[in-house]
Amino acid sequence: DEEITASLNFLRGLGAPTKNWVMCYPYGANDEKLRALLRRNGCAIGLTIDEGVADAAKDDPLQLPRLDTIELPIT
Structure with a gap:
């Protein structure tokens, strides 16, 4: 929770939008609690x-x- 809040505050400080943003899960780790957050x-x-x-x-x-x-073929 603190990491998400800190990241969003950082983006706000830059003037970046904080609605409809994209999350790339570190190492793919996620659960329902994180998704709800x-x-x-x-x-x-x-x-x-x-x-x-x-x-x-x-x-x-x-x-x-x-x-x-x-993994994609290059042709």
Whole structure:
């Protein structure tokens, strides 16, 4: 809770928006308590370390998978 509050205060100090922001979970760690905290603080999207393509129609916006660009083929 303190880390999120401190981070948002830092962003406010820079004049950056603090609504509808994106969280990239450190090492992918997250749980329902953290996601509830993020919702209360205006977080719109949470990116996990789970590899995959997000489905906006069914995925929880605070538990979205992502593609690791290191794993993508280069052609």
